[in-house]
Amino acid sequence: xxxxxxxxxxxxxxxxxxxxxxxxxxxxxxxxxxxxxxxxxxxxxxxxxxxxxxxxxxxxxxxxxxxxxxxxxxxxxxxxxxxxxxxxxxxxxxxxxxxxxxxxxxxxxxxxxxxxxxxxxxxxxxxxxxxxxxxxxxxxxxxxxxxxxxxxxxxxxxxxxxxxxxxxxxxxxxxxxxxxxxxxxxxxxxxxxxxxxxxxxxxxxxxxxxxxxxxxxxxxxxxxxxxxxxxxxxxxxxxxx
Numbered sequence: 001x002x003x004x005x006x007x008x009x010x011x012x013x014x015x016x017x018x019x020x021x022x023x024x025x026x027x028x029x030x031x032x033x034x035x036x037x038x039x040x041x042x043x044x045x046x047x048x049x050x051x052x053x054x055x056x057x058x059x060x061x062x063x064x065x066x067x068x069x070x071x072x073x074x075x076x077x078x079x080x081x082x083x084x085x086x087x088x089x090x091x092x093x094x095x096x097x098x099x100x101x102x103x104x105x106x107x108x109x110x111x112x113x114x115x116x117x118x119x120x121x122x123x124x125x126x127x128x129x130x131x132x133x134x135x136x137x138x139x140x141x142x143x144x145x146x147x148x149x150x151x152x153x154x155x156x157x158x159x160x161x162x163x164x165x166x167x168x169x170x171x172x173x174x175x176x177x178x179x180x181x182x183x184x185x186x187x188x189x190x191x192x193x194x195x196x197x198x199x200x201x202x203x204x205x206x207x208x209x210x211x212x213x214x215x216x217x218x219x220x221x222x223x224x225x226x227x228x229x230x231x232x233x234x235x236x237x238x239x240x241x
Contacts, residue, residue, distance in 0.1 A: 043186045043225065047140065051184040051229050053104050054126045054138025058094075058115055062178060065096035066237035072104035078112055079172070086172045086238060091165035091215075094146045094178060095129075098237070117144050127183065142226070143183035143217050144157055145201055149232070151176045151239045154206045163204045165215075176239025179204050181230040189223040192200045196221050 052083035066085040074083030077097040084106055088095030095114035098104040106112045114129040115137075126141045127134035148208030150161035151174060161174060181201050219228060 004055050005102055008237065030170070043188065043190075047186045047225065048185050048227055050138050050225060051182055054141065055182055055231060056228055057128070057137050058126070058180060059231065061097070061098075061113060062094070062112070062180075062233045063236055064098045064100065065235045067098040068102060068237065070099060070104050072099065074105040074107075074222070075111065077106040080169065081173070084111075084237075086175055089146065089172055089175065089178075091146060092116055092144055096148065096182075096235075109168045115144075117141060138182075138184070140185045140187055142180055142185045143181075145181040145215055147179040147181075147214075148175045149177040149202055149204055150174045150177065150206070162206055174239055175235060177232055177234045178228060179230065179232045182230065183217055183226060183228050186225040190225055192223070194223050197226065201228075202230055204232065 014219060022079050041185060066083075067086045071083075075082055077084045077099075077142070078087035078095070079085045084097045084099050086094075086096045093114060093116040095112075097112040099106055101108050112130070112131045116127055117124055117128045118127070118130070118134050120136075123139055125134075125136040125139055126138040126144065128137050145165065145167050147163050148171075149163045150171070161171065163179070163221050164171075167175065179202070180201065196219050198216055198220070200212060200216050201214035202212065203214035204210050217228075
């Protein structure tokens with residue numbers, strides 16, 4: 001007796017191929033979406049880590065501004081008195097000296113530094129000049145702002161020296177703290193449009209308490225992600241009466 005032959009018809013094969021194509025398309029689409037999400041999250045994480053590491057480096061050195069265990073003075077410190085301290089204080093540049101090795105001078109590689117932004121090949125960077133050659137501390141930092149805070153008055157008494165981004169030469173020795181704000185941008189544009197956004201910096205009062213109404217950055221209408229980070233550093237060796 002002849003056995004009955006079994007198999008698939010052409011229509012069944014076409015239906016199976018069509019269904020397989022749909023399934024593969026769904027899997028690829030889901031994979032592609034997940035890959036894009038991961039890529040964007042990775043860029044944001046890299047940007048935030050870059051911002052934090054740069055700010056941490058600046059914080060660590062700013063705390064030591066004016067360190068002068070020998071109570072000495074030398075022209076290498078860059079201040080009007082010759083003693084280690086803050087010699088440059090503007091909204092975008094912060095420079096200071098310190099006698100870390102206690103030799104009475106500020107000639108060591110890390111004893112006279114200035115922080116500001118500079119641009120190389122179209123990329124803005126947070127630079128650390130020690131004393132003149134800029135070393136990149138963080139990349140893709142679009143904006144920087146320094147607000148200088150003086151020794152606070154007694155609670156309830158009027159502020160004789162309110163915080164400012166442009167202290168006079170005679171006020172440099174009175175600076176007790178500095179508020180640092182950095183705005184970082186992602187290395188590459190987002191694959192989807194980013195909502196237009198502006199950033200408003202906090203404004204400190206004479207007692208170091210922040211309120212709104214400070215400098216505004218933006219609005220930004222491109223497809224780059226941005227993050228703002230602000231911190232206040234107490235200069236432990238400055239503003240001592």
